[in-house]
Amino acid sequence: MSMRTPLSRTRGLGSAKEGADHFWWQRVTAVANLVLGIFAVALLVSLVGSDYATAKATLASPLVAIMLLLFVLSASYHMKLGMQTIIEDYVHSEGRKMLFIMLNIFYSVFVGLTCVFAILKLSFGA
Amino acid sequence: MPGKRPISPHLQIYKPLINMVMSIFHRISGSALYFGMFFLAWWLMSVASGPEYFGFVQGVLASIPGRLILFVFTWALMLHALGGVRHFIWDTGRGFELGTVNWMSWLSLLGSIVLTLLIWYFGYKMIGAF
Numbered sequence: 318m319s320m321r322t323p324l325s326r327t328r329g330l331g332s333a334k335e336g337a338d339h340f341w342w343q344r345v346t347a348v349a350n351l352v353l354g355i356f357a358v359a360l361l362v363s364l365v366g367s368d369y370a371t372a373k374a375t376l377a378s379p380l381v382a383i384m385l386l387l388f389v390l391s392a393s394y395h396m397k398l399g400m401q402t403i404i405e406d407y408v409h410s411e412g413r414k415m416l417f418i419m420l421n422i423f424y425s426v427f428v429g430l431t432c433v434f435a436i437l438k439l440s441f442g443a
Numbered sequence: 444m445p446g447k448r449p450i451s452p453h454l455q456i457y458k459p460l461i462n463m464v465m466s467i468f469h470r471i472s473g474s475a476l477y478f479g480m481f482f483l484a485w486w487l488m489s490v491a492s493g494p495e496y497f498g499f500v501q502g503v504l505a506s507i508p509g510r511l512i513l514f515v516f517t518w519a520l521m522l523h524a525l526g527g528v529r530h531f532i533w534d535t536g537r538g539f540e541l542g543t544v545n546w547m548s549w550l551s552l553l554g555s556i557v558l559t560l561l562i563w564y565f566g567y568k569m570i571g572a573f
Contacts, residue, residue, distance in 0.1 A: 344534065347527050354524060358517075362562060366505075366570035369494040376490055389483070396477045403470065428480045435487035 339398055346395035353388035360385070373439060382440045386433060393429030397421060465548040469526040472519035479516045514563065521558040525551035 319326065360381060364372050375381055400421045408414040457463065482504075489500035503509050529547050532538045538547060567573060 344531075347531070351524060351527065354520065358520070358562060362565050362569065364569075365566045369490075369497045372490050372497065376487070389480075392480060396473070396480060399473050400477055403474065428484050431484040432480075432487050435484070435491040438491040439487075 339401075342394065343398045346391045346398070349387065349391040350395055353384060353391055356384050357388045376436065377439045377442075379440070382436050386436055389429055389432035389436070393425050393432070397425035400425070460545075461548040461552070462544045465526060465529075465551060468522055468552075472523040472526070475516065475519040476523060479519065482512075482516070514559070517562055518555060518559040521555035521562075522551070525554050525558075 360375070364375060367375075376385070401418060404414060404417045404421060408417050454467075486500055486504065489497045504513060529538075529551055532547070538544065564573075
């Protein structure tokens with residue numbers, strides 16, 4: 318048990334060296350989302366009112382599947398980073414902040430993985 | 444202890460300016476899309492689950508409340524995308540003049556509405572409404 322204050326123990330160590338990483342990946346996924354999002358919106362609009370066979374066949378075609386996989390991966394990482402910033406801005410109690418940051422990761426991974434699973438299942442023969 | 448001290452003025456003190464409103468919208472639309480991704484996962488799973496469940500999910504999304512939710516999500520996506528483009532411009536150190544900030548904010552708001560209506564126009568065209 319140190320007698321020093323938390324501030325004096327961290328003073329001089331600098332940052333955690335992760336801030337720029339968060340910023341960088343936020344921007345990388347943002348650029349990717351812009352391109353892939355246009356594709357995803359066009360794809361979804363093209364499937365409005367389509368029957369099951371058409372929707373299934375479209376999503377199972379390799380190029381569509383790859384583009385959609387890239388979109389859901391980029392989008393789920395982007396939203397994980399964004400929601401983390403919101404949590405860090407508004408949740409001040411340390412314990413609750415940790416809880417929400419964890420829940421954010423769980424939700425983002427769950428949603429992303431569910432999309433990936435569905436796309437791969439369609440591609441490999443649902 | 445912080446509750447006793449005077450705090451700096453918060454949102455409700457200021458007259459809402461367009462750049463401030465769009466900044467708030469950017470965060471709100473991002474949060475909406477965060478939960479909207481769940482619908483994308485749900486819909487993709489429905490396609491992967493077979494015709495029966497697909498029909499059920501399509502029915503829910505095509506209902507009036509379903510369409511309303513999808514319309515709001517479309518707008519949120521367009522707003523967030525154009526807000527993102529604005530941030531790319533700011534990332535290069537450009538566009539910080541007050542006038543530029545204002546017209547870029549207005550443009551992204553108007554652009555998001557136009558794009559949303561365009562997307563829905565094509566959507567309704569797909570089901571032969573026009």
